[in-house]
Amino acid sequence: MRFTSQLWLSLMFFAFYFSWGIFMPYWNAWLVSEKELSIETASSLIAIGLLVRAASTFFLYPAVSAKFPAGKLLKWFSIIAVLISLFFIPASGYVPLLIVMVVFSVVYPVIMPMADSAGAILMQSDRIHYGKSRSWGSIGYTVSVLLIGFASSLFTNAAILYMLIGSIVLTAAAASYRTPLVLERSNDLRRVPIRQLFASKRFVTALLTCVLIQGAHAAYYNYGVLYLEHLGVNTIWTGIILNIAVAAEILFFSVADRFLHRTSVPVMFMGAALAAVFRWSMMFLFPSIAVYVFVQIFHAFTFGLAHYAFIRLLREEFDSSEIPAAQGVYSSLGMGLSTAVLTFGAGFLYDIEPRFAFLSMALVALPAVFISFWMKKDKK
Secondary structure, three states: OHHHHHHHHHHHHHHHHHHHHHHHHHHHHHHHHHOOOOHHHHHHHHHHHHHHHHHHHHHHHHHHHOOOOHHHHHHHHHHHHHHHHHHHOOOOOHHHHHHHHHHHHHHHHHHHHHHHHHHHHHHHHOOOOHHHHHHHHHHHHHHHHHHHHHHHHHHOOOHHHHHHHHHHHHHHHHHOOOOOHHHOOOOOOOOOOHHHHHOOHHHHHHHHHHHHHHHOOHHHHHHHHHHHHHOOOOHHHHHHHHHHHHHHHHHHHHHHHHHOOOOOHHHHHHHHHHHHHHHHHHHHHOOOHHHHHHHHHHHHHHHHHHHHHHHHHHHHHOOOOOHHHHHHHHHHHHHHHHHHHHHHHHHHHHHHOHHHHHHHHHHHHHHHHHHHHHHHHHHO
16 A cells, blocks of 8 residues: 555656646746747736735635545646646737636646645555655656757747646646545545644744745746846756756655654754755856856755655644645745745846846845744754
């Protein structure tokens, strides 16, 4: 049973993050080149999508997870996301694109916390290794970023949308393949009040830390590809450079369970916060391809370590019926709302001077260093 659950979760992560590797770094470039939007207009669409994602994961996901098992939700949401994505093909102009983007953002990004919640539940029920399965998500991201880089150079950025649609189809297929029985059961489902989650001091402090660390990726996620173009990098090399970050992430997740099982959550958060301040400061101070490539390895810590620490906290702090709601709040605030708000600010600064966007991200991550230190001290 453990092997089957591990395999299913690995396939699920691989398929979803394959699609995410297309959507996250390349969607801005697709809107600019294929729909002929300005960088500022395209950025506003993405930011609005992130705001919708935050609302959806905060309100919709906990509500549906209280009524339906995680396995069924993953299937349904993946299939619906495929159908909605097709409307991007005819959509033209700001208003039609905005409508499709809003509806798409209600459904598609919610698959991420659903998969993570399934992982946290399987950690409790089947004792699976979360890091091993999550590393396959990073592998999927790596493969897609590499393929989309070559596809864009051969067929222009028009390939981005069609590869996204195909990859979401793959996600729906993975969600339907031999779903673990524990994820199909309805007996543990119940509505968890948000105030019940916020009664946990550890949860609130960890959430605030993630809001700062994960939100500080806003400039990188939305302007990283454009910044490489600004530095004069060919589109083929763009995919390879972006993959350095994901390769570091893969290595981290593959060894995290073994090397971090005795490391406390506050210490992990502190390491992630320090790495974030260093990474974004370097990109501000040294605007060169060599430095961009070097700091890519720190993605293992700025994203991977922070994310792993929070998943560990969910397992330690909540039971299986509370995890989906807690995961929804994390995805909404820590990886949705914070990124959306900072995308607006980073876009404004990027138009003035691209380096300023990364300086602002370093300043955002800085308070997380002190908060995580306080968490460590408070634990003692």
